[in-house]
Amino acid sequence: xxxxxxxxxxxxxxxxxxxxxxxxxxxxxxxxxxxxxxxxxxxxxxxxxxxxxxxxxxxxxxxxxxxxxxxxxxxxxxxxxxxxxxxxxxxxxxxxxxxxxxxxxxxxxxxxxxxxxxxxxxxxxxxxxxxxxxxxxxxxxxxxxxxxxxxxxxxxxxxxxxxxxxxxxxxxxxxxxxxxxxxxxxxxxxxxxxxxxxxxxxxxxxxxxxxxxxxxxxxxxxxxxxxxxxxxxxxxxxxxxxxxxxxxxxxxxxxxxxxxxxxxxxxxxxxxxxxxxxxxxxxxxxxxxxxxxxxxxxxxxxxxxxxxxxxxxxxxxxxxxxxxxxxxxxxxxxxxxxxxxxxxxxxxxxxxxxxxxxxxxxxxxxxxxxxxxxxxxxxxxxxxxxxxxx
Numbered sequence: 001x002x003x004x005x006x007x008x009x010x011x012x013x014x015x016x017x018x019x020x021x022x023x024x025x026x027x028x029x030x031x032x033x034x035x036x037x038x039x040x041x042x043x044x045x046x047x048x049x050x051x052x053x054x055x056x057x058x059x060x061x062x063x064x065x066x067x068x069x070x071x072x073x074x075x076x077x078x079x080x081x082x083x084x085x086x087x088x089x090x091x092x093x094x095x096x097x098x099x100x101x102x103x104x105x106x107x108x109x110x111x112x113x114x115x116x117x118x119x120x121x122x123x124x125x126x127x128x129x130x131x132x133x134x135x136x137x138x139x140x141x142x143x144x145x146x147x148x149x150x151x152x153x154x155x156x157x158x159x160x161x162x163x164x165x166x167x168x169x170x171x172x173x174x175x176x177x178x179x180x181x182x183x184x185x186x187x188x189x190x191x192x193x194x195x196x197x198x199x200x201x202x203x204x205x206x207x208x209x210x211x212x213x214x215x216x217x218x219x220x221x222x223x224x225x226x227x228x229x230x231x232x233x234x235x236x237x238x239x240x241x242x243x244x245x246x247x248x249x250x251x252x253x254x255x256x257x258x259x260x261x262x263x264x265x266x267x268x269x270x271x272x273x274x275x276x277x278x279x280x281x282x283x284x285x286x287x288x289x290x291x292x293x294x295x296x297x298x299x300x301x302x303x304x305x306x307x308x309x310x311x312x313x314x315x316x317x318x319x320x321x322x323x324x325x326x327x328x329x330x331x332x333x334x335x336x337x338x339x340x341x342x343x344x345x346x347x348x349x350x351x352x353x354x355x356x357x358x359x360x361x362x363x364x365x366x367x368x369x370x371x372x373x374x375x376x377x378x379x380x381x382x383x384x385x386x387x388x389x390x
Contacts, residue, residue: 001024001027001028002157002160002161002164003027003118003121003125003160003194003197004023004024004025004026004027004028004118004121005020005023005024005027005160005164005190006160006163006164006190006193006194007023007027007117007118007121007190007194008020008023008024008114008118008190009163009164009186009187009189009190010187010190010191010194011187012114012117013104014104015104015107015110015114016104016105016106016107016108016110016111016114017073017102017103017104017105017106017107017111018069018073018102018106018111019104019111019114021069022065022066022069022111022114022115022118023114023115023117023118024118025065026061026062026065026114026115026116026118026119026122027118027119027121027122028122029052029061029065029119029122030049030052030053030057030061030119030122030123030126031052031122032052033047033048033049033050033051033052033053034048036048040387040389040390041383041384041385041387041388041389042312042313042316042369042382042384042389043389044384045313045316045317045320045367045369045384045385046312046313046316049126049131049132049133049134050134050137050138051137051138053122053123053126053133053134053135053137054133054134054135054136054137054138055123055135055136056136056137056138056139058116058119058120058123059116061115061119062112062115062116062119063112065115066108066111066112066115069111070108073106076101077101080101123135127144127145127146128146128147128148128149128201129145129146129147129149129150129151129259130145130147130151130258130259130353130354131145131151131353132144132145132147132320133145141319143319143320143322146205146208147208147256147257147258147259147353148201148204148205148208148259149200149201149204149259150259150260150261152261153200153261154261154262155200156197156200159193159196159197159200160193160197162189162193163186163189163190163192163193163194164186164189164190166186166189167186167189200264203264204259204264207264207265207267207284208257208259208267210282210284210287211257211267211269211282211284212255212257214269214282214284214287214288214289215252215255215256215257215269215270215271215280215282215289216252216255216271217252218251218252218255218271218280218289218291219249219250219251219252219273220249220250220273220276220278220291220295221247221248221249221250222248222249222250222273222274222275250273250274250275250276251273252271252272252273253272253273253274254271254272254322254323255269255270255271255272256269256270256322256323256352256353257269257282258270258353265283265284265285266281266282266283266284267281267282267284268280268281268282268353269281269282269289270323270352270353270355272323273295275297275298276295276296276297276298277295277296277298277323277325277352278291278292278294278295278296279291279292279294279296279352279355280292296325296352298326299326299327299328302328303377304328304345304347304373304377305326305328305347307371307373307377307378307379308326308347308349308371308373308379309326311371311379311382312382312389313349313369313371313382313384313389314347314349314371317349317351317369318349320351321349321351321353323351323352324349324350324351325348325349325350325351325352325355326347326348326349327347327348327350328345328346328347329345329346329347329348330343330344330345330346343374343375344372344373344374344375344380345372345373346370346371346372346373347370347371347372347373348368348369348370349368349369349370349371350367350368351367351368354366354367354368366385367384367385368385369382369383369384369385370382370383
């Protein structure tokens with residue numbers, strides 16, 4: 001919303017009436033898909049950042065917003081006409097315009113373009129964080145994420161908020177000395193703030209690349225198999241002892257680097273070493289990467305894992321997460337009301353981008369989900385973020 005306001009105040013609010021209102025609402029409007037949460041947490045997760053965050057949906061969203069503003073505009077005009085009829089003094093223009101109601105001209109086509117611009121800014125902001133967007137949905141469901149900015153960036157917040165509040169503060173000072181009030185102020189402040197945001201992104205993009213290089217340069221010791229001695233030398237005391245097998249090292253095949261809340265030089269990393277994942281923390285200022293003590297083995301392709309991945313939650317999670325952590329926990333059998341003993345298996349889905357650091361402990365990470373299966377392998381419960389899907 002702050003971005004929409006600053007975009008409007010770069011001078012675009014002079015181009016069309018209701019520009020600031022429309023752009024502020026449009027900059028937040030794609031998150032209307034959170035209403036899917038009314039149907040359940042899995043539906044919300046499945047549809048979040050879907051069609052409302054895709055290029056295909058933006059023209060329709062812009063049309064809806066401009067139509068809403070148009071209706072409000074017509075209501076204002078009708079109210080002004082009723083007021084003028086009661087007093088005998090009309091504030092309307094000679095052609096029934098509303099020059100007195102708006103400081104800028106009423107241009108619906110221009111307002112539509114400005115709404116599209118603000119909607120696109122929402123996609124850009126979401127692209128910069130780790131969660132990502134699907135801009136070509138529904139034709140292409142691939143997720144794209146720059147992973148250079150935290151979901152809430154204090155530096156960006158201060159820049160944007162300062163650009164909107166500084167003119168007001170200076171306006172108070174100006175009113176004390178009798179300065180003339182300007183109808184469209186804050187243009188320079190808004191441009192400077194937006195350029196500051198772009199510069200901040202540039203710094204984070206450079207450091208993100210360095211963190212990725214550090215992560216991809218890592219290796220860990222892999223499992224080694226012992227070499228059995230020949231049978232003919234088992235009882236031969238004079239035979240030399242077999243040599244120890246050489247150590248095997250696994251190199252990182254893939255890596256992710258996720259931003260820190262405050263520092264552009266600190267990155268939470270996750271590396272895929274083939275059979276296991278491992279977390280780490282990269283410091284691009286010193287060029288060092290501290291490896292985590294815990295490795296996360298990949299699960300086998302058992303029937304339980306396949307059934308969980310085939311569930312509604314599992315399909316959405318495996319599609320969204322570039323490196324999903326899947327853990328299988330079997331619970332002890334319990335007696336049901338019929339006297340039978342049931343066994344259940346809980347399959348937990350976690351994403352390493354939201355494990356540890358500011359997002360919580362690795363054991364209880366944000367955006368984790370579970371699928372519970374009964375002894376027959378049937379899905380009996382799904383949860384997302386601790387909420388149970390009904």
